[in-house]
Amino acid sequence: MKAVELFSRFEQDIPPSYAVPGDQNGYIGTLDPHIFDVQKILVLMDYILPESPNIDYSLYDLLVLHHPPPISPVIPTYVIHSNWDIVTGGACDALADALNITSFDVLDESTGIGRIGGIDRETEDIITQGRFIHEIMATLRVHDIRTVNCNRFQPVGTICVISGFGLTPPLISKAISKGVDIVVSGDLTHPGAVLAKNANITLIDATHHATELPGLYRLGEMISSYGLDVQVRNFGIPWTRSVNRGVRREYDNH
Known part of the structure; x- marks a missing residue:
């Protein structure tokens, strides 16, 4: 398939017009898309040079990134960012599906960001916040979760999921105005x-990376449906955590 044909499919299924203003999407490269063919595609969350020794880019015709790269990649690249978060069936919906949440509303009608819904259960079991957090950790394979106003015995109510970057004051305020109980x-x-804290809404920070992984794999599946050879690779969060439990400061007890 010619690259220009593939890019046309991308833009048909994930319209660039859905992207938030100022977002970077689309083709990055010097080769004319009308000239080069695409058969093998690598899909990554981020382009990070230290990971490059683990990847032989010469094996691929195109790199598809979710996050815009801070530097120019070594092969032709196509970025699919906030338009994938917003489009129906994209990253937000993939996160909701992974957590068994049935959506009935959009958080921000002006952009299409976020999905509001409830847990889809075949039984009458009451799902507590503690159990819900356990299921998030197991499903997204994340161990570094931060919470605000979490009561592990409190039944789960209305949930809003936003892939990636959603725990910002403007989006939290929208969730509050819509009567959401939990934002993931x-x-x-x-x-x-x-x-x-002041609004008594529960926040669950399951990390930017982990909440976007269901969408990354769904993106790979969508591209595979075009009849192309696609590999999705996950390198995890781009930092390490250091904890020194042996250091005691005078203010630790205050």
Whole structure:
């Protein structure tokens, strides 16, 4: 398939017009898309040079990234970012499906970001926040979860899921205005936590990376349906955590 044909399929299924203003989407490269063929595609969340020794880019015709790269990749690249978060069936819906949440509303009608719904259960079991967090950790395979206003015995009510970056004050405020009980996303900030504390809304930060993984794999499946050879690789979060439990400071007890 010519690259220009593939890009046309991308833009038909995931319209660039859905992207938030100022977002980077589309083709990055010097080769003319009308000239080169695409058969083997590598799908990544991020382009990070230290990971490059683990990848032989010469095996692929195209790199598809979810996040816009901070530097120019070594092969032709196509970025599918916020339009994938927003489009029906995209990253937000993939996250909802992974967590067995049936959506009935969109968080932000002006952009299409976020899905609001409830847990889809065949039984009458009451799902507590503690059990829900356990299921999030097991499903998304994440062990570093931060919460605000979590009561593990409280039944789960209305849930909003936002793939990636949703725990910002503006989106938390929208969730509050819509009567949401729990927001699941990533990128929790201090101001967002303070806002949630005062509004008594529960926040679950399952990390930016983990909440976008269901969407990344779904993106790979969509591209595979075009009849192309697609590999999705996950390198995890781009940092390490260091904890020194042996250091005691005078203010630790205050």
